[in-house]
Amino acid sequence: MKDESFIIKRFKRIGVLTIASVYILILVGGIVRSTGSGMGCPDWPKCFGSWVPPTSLEQLPSDYLEVYKEKRIQKNERIGRVLQGFGFTEVAQEIFAHPSQYIETEFNATKTWIEYVNRLVGVVIGLLIVLTVLYSFPFVKRDPKIFWGSVASLFLVVFQAWLGSLVVSTNLLPEMVTLHMALALVMVAVLIYIVIRVDRVKLLANFAIPSGKVRFLLVGVLLLTFFQVIIGTQVREQVDLVAFGANNLGRETWIERLGTQFYVHRSLSILLVVMNVALYIFMKRLGNKNLVFIATSILVVIAAEILLGIILAYLALPAMAQPLHLLFGTLLFGLQFLLLMIYYYAHKPNQPSPELVA
Template sequence: MKTTLRFAILSAVATYMLIFTGGLVRASGAGLGCPDWPRCFGRWIPPTNLSQLPPDIDPAQFNFTLAWIEYLNRLLGVVTGTLILITAILAFRHFLKVPRIVVPAAAAALLVAYTGWQGGQVVESHLESTLVSIHAVFAVLIGVLMVWVAQQVYYRLEPQAEQGGSYPAGLKKWIPAILGVALVQVLLGTNMRSTIEAFYADRPLAGAFAWLEQAGFLNHLHMGLGLLVVVPGVIVALKLLSARPSPLVWQGAWAVILLAAAQAIFGALLVLLGDPELMAILHLWTAALIAGMLLLLYAALKQREGEPRAVH
């Protein structure tokens, strides 16, 4: 069972690393660094110079840096998918009669397979905005699922982990709503990114802050929903900290508070500094991490209530 826990944790960490590199691909414009799928310029390993390009490929399409950024992102995707598949196999082997582990593990494995295929569709569509947004949301969902699986396996190994915790009644019901808004935020944020990219593709000489007018209502909606994630999320975390939290809940609550603060800072810097690439990457990444930490808190509260119960 400890092996299952190790692979579940590795899968969760790899997924969030993949979300970061996916943001790097998006912000750097490397989404079409490899214009074909699953190969890159017809090769399993990207070319290192123009002489290695296939004769039917226009050399103007090749950019060494962008090709390798996209290739490494794909490579990490393969590693992540393999880890998740192994986790699912171990879950079926050791926890076949524990739906709270088997079902999300299987769902993550199926979702990562679909997301891998969909990544090819994103490339073939030349980064169609809706497909890119769905791709990002699926990645966040996979991360959330793997956090859940790892935590549930941990509770089977340490069934008394939450026994010393004491939390306000009714607090648990707010977390799924906040998590739902967070997922909508990811979808909305990636759509905004597409809007901004399209704007500067048509107007390459536009100023650094010109995108604000173009985003318009979408930007205001994104900021408003952001407050609906950050403020309630911090309130929930503070209420948990003011109670008698277990070590895991204490860590998760502080993670939510710190990530929410970072998310707000990165969002403000995106506006104030004219949409710098690094801030865009960190803004998406912290949103994904907040979603994972919210689910961690939710699972801990359910465990404290006796759901799911320990399996001996």
């Protein structure tokens, strides 16, 4: 029993640490976007052909702009041919035709090292997920879902790394950036699931009567938040296009030039607030301290998101607010998924053998 308790605690610790690291990476990734450092390293996995990036222009060849642009184009052509082979002809043609891959990005030491730190954090997460898989082996027979969930998170982080290389080679192609963000949310959900599941016996049979309305509301809120984060990512891509077209001048006019997605994103935030307030009321009625605490935390995060949204809209998109807005948006998704998992297991019957519980 003592060994089993140690195995569960060890797995939970590494799982929680990995989730925290993913959120740190999301914050760093937001800083990369807000500072325009996404192409600070024009190649992948190395940075300017080296595992440790340069600190001055003198360390680079005189024709470095042309060299790395040509490498990106060649890589995109290889990717395009593979996609065409699998039948994704339209996607391949868009990669071929998109002008972003032909843009040359001049060396900037600060931006290069910001992007390099972003990659280092990604490496740390990869190592933590490898440990998560190793620590999940004791659950292979008694609870395969924990093991396979850990393996799924490993596949996701490997795919994310590969997708990150495409983001670089396509010079931040909007569709690639959006997919990169969506998979980060999926990875957070998988990690939360296995961490909650491993110790779910403590949550079982907390409520006698499950509520279909509450579960429906929880799923609806979660999907809406996922959609909001994705739209927010696309709005951020529109900001980049407006900034590029304005040569990074007239920042106070950028909001006015954004398309429909910005107004959809802003309008849906009202619905999100209403649904989460309703969720809080339901949790309050249930009287479970853990659920009420998470529901309260959700409202606090939403309040921070609203404040940051106002700052972004009315103070000319300050760079410091952008990564925080992204971080709190993804944190909101994580808290909602956590609430869903705890509520789900609270309605399961408390059986003697936890491995028999779905």
